[in-house]
Amino acid sequence: MTMTIKQRLILSNIAMIIIPIIAFFIVEIVLGYVMFVAWKGEFSSDRTESFIQLRLVAMLVVLVVTNGLLTYYVSRSIIKPIRALSQATAKISEGDLEASIVLTNHRRDELAELAASFEHMRLSLLEAQKEQALYERNRQELIASISHDLKTPLTSIRGYVKGIQDGVANSEEKLQRYLHIIDQTANRMDRLIDELFLYSKLDLQRQPLQIEPVELVSFFQDCTEELSYRYQLYGELVEIKLNDDHHQGSYLALADRDQLKRAVVNLVENSVKYNDQHSKWIDIHIHDQDGQLLIEMRDNGQGIDEQQLPYIFDSFYRADPSRNSDAGGSGLGLSIVKKIVEAHGGKVWASSQLHEGTSIYFTLNKEKGGGL
Numbered sequence: 290m291t292m293t294i295k296q297r298l299i300l301s302n303i304a305m306i307i308i309p310i311i312a313f314f315i316v317e318i319v320l321g322y323v324m325f326v327a328w329k330g331e332f333s334s335d336r337t338e339s340f341i342q343l344r345l346v347a348m349l350v351v352l353v354v355t356n357g358l359l360t361y362y363v364s365r366s367i368i369k370p371i372r373a374l375s376q377a378t379a380k381i382s383e384g385d386l387e388a389s390i391v392l393t394n395h396r397r398d399e400l401a402e403l404a405a406s407f408e409h410m411r412l413s414l415l416e417a418q419k420e421q422a423l424y425e426r427n428r429q430e431l432i433a434s435i436s437h438d439l440k441t442p443l444t445s446i447r448g449y450v451k452g453i454q455d456g457v458a459n460s461e462e463k464l465q466r467y468l469h470i471i472d473q474t475a476n477r478m479d480r481l482i483d484e485l486f487l488y489s490k491l492d493l494q495r496q497p498l499q500i501e502p503v504e505l506v507s508f509f510q511d512c513t514e515e516l517s518y519r520y521q522l523y524g525e526l527v528e529i530k531l532n533d534d535h536h537q538g539s540y541l542a543l544a545d546r547d548q549l550k551r552a553v554v555n556l557v558e559n560s561v562k563y564n565d566q567h568s569k570w571i572d573i574h575i576h577d578q579d580g581q582l583l584i585e586m587r588d589n590g591q592g593i594d595e596q597q598l599p600y601i602f603d604s605f606y607r608a609d610p611s612r613n614s615d616a617g618g619s620g621l622g623l624s625i626v627k628k629i630v631e632a633h634g635g636k637v638w639a640s641s642q643l644h645e646g647t648s649i650y651f652t653l654n655k656e657k658g659g660g661l
Contacts, residue, residue, distance in 0.1 A: 297366060301359045308359075312351035320344055370400045374407060386415040435485060442474045442481075449474075484621045487551075491628035498545040498632055502656040505540040505582065506531065509573050512553050520561065527561055528570040540575050541656035542582050544633055549653075552629040555622040556586050556649055564590035581635070582655050587648040593641040601639060602627040626651070 320343060377389070389408065449467045458464040490496040513529040520527040542549075560571055566589055576583040593601060602623045630637040630651045641647035 297363055301363045304359055305355065308355045309348075309351050312355065313348060316344065316347040316351065320347070367400065370404065374400070374404060377411075378407065381411060381414070386411055386418060439478065439481065442478045445474050446471050446478075481621075484625060488621050488625055488628070491625065491632060496548070496632070498548060500543050500545055500633075502541045503544045503546050503549065505542050505575055505584070505653075508546070508549070509553070509575075512550060512557075513573070516554065516557050525561065526568045528568070529557060530570075530572060532572060532574045540577065540582055542653040543656050544653055548629045548632070552626045552651070553586075555626050559622045560586070560588040560590060560647070560649075564588060566590065577655075578652070580655055581652045583650060583652050585648055585650050587646060589646045592643040592645050593639070593647055594643060595641075598639055598641055602637065 320340060389411070449471050452458055453464065453467055458467045487496065509531045513531060517527065517529050520529075557571060561569055570589050572587045574585040574587070576585065626649075627637050630653075634654050635652040637649070637651040639647060639649050
């Protein structure tokens with residue numbers, strides 16, 4: 290049976306009264322035995338004085354011993370855990386978050402609750418420390434990736450400008466080709482800077498969302514029509530279509546239309562960029578779930594290795610290990626998609642098999658009354 294500190298103090302005060310009374314009765318019995326049995330009832334002034342002194346000494350001993358033992362017991366049950374807490378908190382203040390604050394398992398008093406609170410705080414601080422270390426490591430990797438991705442096109446621009454200055458572009462055709470490459474590279478840098486700016490705002494949650502009911506069928510029809518026309522201008526065979534089973538007005542999602550379009554465009558561009566098929570297609574399916582709408586975007590690309598799949602939404606991660614591949618890209622496209630979807634209160638994930646295509650899934654909250 291465990292007791293609280295209050296119960297211990299109350300019982301110790303009661304014991305301070307009861308134990309001496311019981312002890313006095315025992316002393317009286319012992320001294321009575323001495324007087325009437327050992328001394329055979331023969332009293333004298335010396336024996337009477339000795340009896341009174343023994344009685345007084347016995348009472349004092351009983352009071353001192355009782356008070357000492359009870360004080361030791363109560364103080365030990367309080368001071369010892371307080372000392373353990375003090376030592377543990379001192380280690381925590383020094384930055385040692387590995388020092389566990391756990392009292393004996395049988396304690397269920399106020400100090401045990403305090404220790405449990407400290408332990409919870411310690412674990413929270415330890416988790417925060419690990420998250421901070423991970424954040425710092427990611428920040429350093431981010432800076433390194435930004436530096437690399439900005440320096441590479443900048444070096445290319447400087448090289449072509451130097452070629453023009455040195456007269457390497459000695460014909461109008463070559464000059465125009467150099468200028469075209471410089472323009473494309475500058476546009477790629479501008480796109481990278483825009484994505485970095487958007488990513489940082491999403492990461493700091495400083496990108497406000499204009500949430501409104503969005504009818505997904507008409508939304509995806511507009512997106513697919515615009516994107517299909519864009520790739521047609523580029524001369525690429527890309528078919529982007531919404532599954533024919535969907536009917537306009539059936540699916541209402543709560544979303545920021547512009548940010549949702551950004552996420553869809555990033556997903557389509559990423560799919561097309563890493564699709565090695567001559568004729569590329571992306572099928573979009575909308576599934577109605579309880580309280581949410583699930584959007585699936587399935588392609589016929591080369592697929593993603595199972596070991597790489599968990600990392601494709603990380604910033605600057607590329608499944609293609611070559612950073613200088615023709616596909617290029619900032620490596621932020623899918624991480625921006627993840628942040629946009631999560632800002633909407635949804636989740637995003639992928640499933641894929643090599644040479645069998647990839648499916649990207651994300652969820653959106655459904656407008657009350659929306660859906661089939």
